[in-house]
Amino acid sequence: MTQAPPVETRRTSDDEPLTAGPDNPPRTNGHRALLSHLRPQRTRMLAGVLLGLLGSLMGLAQPLAAKHVMDDMGRGHPAAGPVAVLSALVVAGGILAGLGHYVLDRSAEAVVCAARRRLTDRLLRLRVPVVERTEPGDLIARATSDTALLRQSTPQAVSAAVTGTLITAATVVMMGLLDAVLLGVTLAVIAFVGVVVAVVSPRIGRATRHTQEEVGRIGAALERALGAFRTLKASGAEQREAAVLHRAAEHARRTGVRAAAWEAVSATVSAVVVQICFLVVLGVGGARVTSGAIGVSTLVAFLLYLFALAPRIGQLVDGVGQFQIGSAAAARIREVEELEVEDVGAPGVAAPAPSGQEPLPATVAFHEVRFAYRPGLPDVHRRVSFTVPGCGLTAFVGPSGAGKTTAFSLIERFYEPDAGRVSLDGKDVREWPLAELRANIGYVEQDSPVLAGTLRDNLTLGVGEATADQLRHVLRLARLEGVADRLPQGLDTDVGHRGCRLSGGERQRVAIARALLRRPRLLLLDEATSQLDAANEAALRDTVADAARTTTVLVVAHRLSTVTTADRIVVMEAGCVRAVGTHAQLLARDSLYRELATTQLLHR
Numbered sequence: 001m002t003q004a005p006p007v008e009t010r011r012t013s014d015d016e017p018l019t020a021g022p023d024n025p026p027r028t029n030g031h032r033a034l035l036s037h038l039r040p041q042r043t044r045m046l047a048g049v050l051l052g053l054l055g056s057l058m059g060l061a062q063p064l065a066a067k068h069v070m071d072d073m074g075r076g077h078p079a080a081g082p083v084a085v086l087s088a089l090v091v092a093g094g095i096l097a098g099l100g101h102y103v104l105d106r107s108a109e110a111v112v113c114a115a116r117r118r119l120t121d122r123l124l125r126l127r128v129p130v131v132e133r134t135e136p137g138d139l140i141a142r143a144t145s146d147t148a149l150l151r152q153s154t155p156q157a158v159s160a161a162v163t164g165t166l167i168t169a170a171t172v173v174m175m176g177l178l179d180a181v182l183l184g185v186t187l188a189v190i191a192f193v194g195v196v197v198a199v200v201s202p203r204i205g206r207a208t209r210h211t212q213e214e215v216g217r218i219g220a221a222l223e224r225a226l227g228a229f230r231t232l233k234a235s236g237a238e239q240r241e242a243a244v245l246h247r248a249a250e251h252a253r254r255t256g257v258r259a260a261a262w263e264a265v266s267a268t269v270s271a272v273v274v275q276i277c278f279l280v281v282l283g284v285g286g287a288r289v290t291s292g293a294i295g296v297s298t299l300v301a302f303l304l305y306l307f308a309l310a311p312r313i314g315q316l317v318d319g320v321g322q323f324q325i326g327s328a329a330a331a332r333i334r335e336v337e338e339l340e341v342e343d344v345g346a347p348g349v350a351a352p353a354p355s356g357q358e359p360l361p362a363t364v365a366f367h368e369v370r371f372a373y374r375p376g377l378p379d380v381h382r383r384v385s386f387t388v389p390g391c392g393l394t395a396f397v398g399p400s401g402a403g404k405t406t407a408f409s410l411i412e413r414f415y416e417p418d419a420g421r422v423s424l425d426g427k428d429v430r431e432w433p434l435a436e437l438r439a440n441i442g443y444v445e446q447d448s449p450v451l452a453g454t455l456r457d458n459l460t461l462g463v464g465e466a467t468a469d470q471l472r473h474v475l476r477l478a479r480l481e482g483v484a485d486r487l488p489q490g491l492d493t494d495v496g497h498r499g500c501r502l503s504g505g506e507r508q509r510v511a512i513a514r515a516l517l518r519r520p521r522l523l524l525l526d527e528a529t530s531q532l533d534a535a536n537e538a539a540l541r542d543t544v545a546d547a548a549r550t551t552t553v554l555v556v557a558h559r560l561s562t563v564t565t566a567d568r569i570v571v572m573e574a575g576c577v578r579a580v581g582t583h584a585q586l587l588a589r590d591s592l593y594r595e596l597a598t599t600q601l602l603h604r
């Protein structure tokens, strides 16, 4: 046999923690991440900003119109015309501002929807090792709570910042036209508010990020508790877990309050400073009116501009704060988007069979495979080599922790070997398009998970849809007919969260039926019948033996009684294959197998 060159796989960012913290500063530029979310909505946002701007410009013209009304009245002219213009400006300004608000809110919804679609899509394509080093609850929080923050704070914030800046600039120009001295007073105030915002806004962003991290921790703790709900209750650990959740909630409250405090500081400082500005302008303006430098109407118009400017400054300050909140959320979302995903490609189809024939059974080979779950952890496979020809039943036995399940994970390419080669049909699994590789395989995991949904959903999970005949066939093979008949709505009965309305043995049979429905060329069964009663186990053994006539079947078995008739048995120990043979051959020549058989009272 030609020796394949050892293949070193790329170790990516598997060991980098996902969550930023005091010792682990955020790696992502939140502002840039936030802008990338907004970019696709730029046209709609521009329309919203322009509408809002037009509305604000109408508002801007109102003090001038008011000045005309007063001047006309002072000269004894009829004021009906200017009053009508003033009223029209008020109404049109309101309508335009409202429209702008609506358009921006629509774009906010689109931003959130796009972020959620992209993120959930990505979450489902994450590599298995990447998911193993994250907290699922935290990932869920990022897809729900962080994306919600984008809605709260983005297009409106950008609009507020853009409109606020432009209107502030325009108002300042108008004020300058009215009186330069009063403008000087006002500009000093605006500069002071600007300094406050520059100092405070990064703190709002940091506090928000910490709050979101705590929200993620709550999600993770809840996921842990609800995922093992019965164990939690049986262990009487409700209070302990509640304490963990309360701590995270308390931390979230504290950081949330910190963010609120900084927001309050900037809002209060800007509001108070603007009020002081009013008083100063009133005082200085009054003196200038008395000295005859300006008229009363000019002072009134200037004050009206100042009234109009105050909420704009508040809006600007608020917009910057909101932008910081959105940036913190976008940074957390971006962290997930940067995690390594699988290139699954288009939905896979198994290798085609010659027309009218059953699909050909697959061959599997491990050659000098070395594998550790993470750098720094001991090798789980040291130099694993074996070959499984097409068809037949091959059993993997050996002590717990020997690396049997790991072998299945490497075939499915959930992980990649550090050295050596795993091949299907003679081709390295890394060279297969991933979806096509997996389409060839039916896999029943050790704990036979069943998903929330109906029994039919669970059976057709890997095939999309199936005819009634196909379903009936696999139900019979997996000895599930009785179960389907017993359920109130048959196949369309909801089997509950994680199939909690099914027994452990029923869940195993559902998993087997699901795998068989795919008509796989390779069937991997990991302890797939461990929870079945004797009658069902014997029947399923016949089903597996039948399948092995046309398909390559690999099983991991703890009970040797289930595999004594296998075509070949691979004995694994401490990450190595120590012997391969039939039951009789291994009894004769392998001491570990003999010992396993003796302890299980098989050796006669």
Ligand SMILES: Nc1ncnc2c1ncn2[C@@H]1O[C@H](COP(=O)(O)OP(=O)(O)OP(=O)(O)O)[C@@H](O)[C@H]1O
Residues within 6 Å of the ligand: 132, 373, 374, 380, 399, 400, 401, 402, 403, 404, 405, 406, 407, 556
């Ligand atoms: N996701 C993982 N991350 C880190 N280590 C793991 C992971 N999965 C398994 N291991 C470790 O790898 C070793 C082999 O595990 P594996 O599940 O392949 O053994 P096994 O032979 O199938 O055992 P069992 O018969 O108990 O199911 C064990 O020591 C286990 O602790």
